[in-house]
Amino acid sequence: MEESIIVSNVSKRFEAKKENVQALDKINLTVHDKEFVSILGTSGCGKSTLLRIIGGLETATEGSVRCQDREVDGPGADRGMVFQHYSLFPWMTVQKNIEFGLKQKGITKHERYKIAKKYVGLVGLKGFENLYPKNLSGGMQQRVALARGLANDPEVLLLDEPFGALDMQTREVMQELLLNIWQESPKTILMVTHDVEEAILLANKVVIMSSHPGKIKKILNIDLGSKRGFETRLTSEFLNYKRIASELIRSETLKVL
Numbered sequence: 001m002e003e004s005i006i007v008s009n010v011s012k013r014f015e016a017k018k019e020n021v022q023a024l025d026k027i028n029l030t031v032h033d034k035e036f037v038s039i040l041g042t043s044g045c046g047k048s049t050l051l052r053i054i055g056g057l058e059t060a061t062e063g064s065v066r067c068q069d070r071e072v073d074g075p076g077a078d079r080g081m082v083f084q085h086y087s088l089f090p091w092m093t094v095q096k097n098i099e100f101g102l103k104q105k106g107i108t109k110h111e112r113y114k115i116a117k118k119y120v121g122l123v124g125l126k127g128f129e130n131l132y133p134k135n136l137s138g139g140m141q142q143r144v145a146l147a148r149g150l151a152n153d154p155e156v157l158l159l160d161e162p163f164g165a166l167d168m169q170t171r172e173v174m175q176e177l178l179l180n181i182w183q184e185s186p187k188t189i190l191m192v193t194h195d196v197e198e199a200i201l202l203a204n205k206v207v208i209m210s211s212h213p214g215k216i217k218k219i220l221n222i223d224l225g226s227k228r229g230f231e232t233r234l235t236s237e238f239l240n241y242k243r244i245a246s247e248l249i250r251s252e253t254l255k256v257l
């Protein structure tokens with residue numbers, strides 16, 4: 001398997017007036033082509049910072065990141081990002097928000113209309129295409145952001161809590177949607193989440209971070225086969241992974257608190 005993302009010795013220090021924060025300390029991580037990797041860890045352990053550095057939105061204090069064989073020195077079309085705070089264009093309708101990246105890629109008007117329509121339907125927003133973000137709930141905005149990320153079909157998708165604003169039922173349906181899309185047309189996905197079940201259900205590998213400073217504590221290889229769905233959560237293998245991951249995170253949380 002080829003390497004898609006290579007994080008080498010990445011450290012990040014935020015310099016602030018009152019206190020400096022060592023957010024990440026010598027992170028080494030390789031994500032192979034078409035792998036789905038989840039990152040779990042207690043609040044403040046540096047998950048978002050790591051994703052932002054890979055996305056090129058933040059620079060590492062030390063170390064380097066390569067993505068698709070290129071040094072990361074800023075955002076790029078090879079990496080699609082879906083972040084917690086939706087980052088939709090407020091002056092564009094749902095349809096236009098989803099079409100935006102497709103337009104940048106030079107896809108024809110007719111084709112991008114069709115692709116955006118497809119993803120509007122997949123995320124359950126049919127009928128809302130002509131509304132503006134301000135007229136949508138947080139969960140609906142998050143689904144638009146996810147549809148936009150998926151519609152662009154980048155080589156690498158970076159997801160930061162993509163389902164954080166959704167109710168449990170919608171969240172489970174969106175997890176299955178992402179799983180189906182990834183199974184049908186695999187791509188490299190790196191996803192930050194707080195949800196242990198979500199991390200295990202979706203990924204081939206779960207990276208568990210420790211905090212202050214953020215380091216990689218453990219990488220769990222998840223062997224649940226490729227056909228996963230709602231029932232997978234009930235299997236003994238799944239519950240075993242859940243127990244291991246929960247114990248590791250709990251020991252970190254207790255340390256921090």
Ligand SMILES: Nc1ncnc2c1ncn2[C@@H]1O[C@H](COP(=O)(O)OP(=O)(O)OP(=O)(O)O)[C@@H](O)[C@H]1O
Pocket residue numbers: 014015016021022023041042043044045046047048049050
């Ligand atoms: N721009 C910034 N300036 C200063 N400190 C920052 C900045 N961004 C993050 N930090 C600090 O870096 C550390 C890691 O933050 P980060 O947001 O990456 O954690 P996280 O694991 O994603 O947290 P959460 O799960 O709560 O979203 C925290 O201590 C945070 O306060």
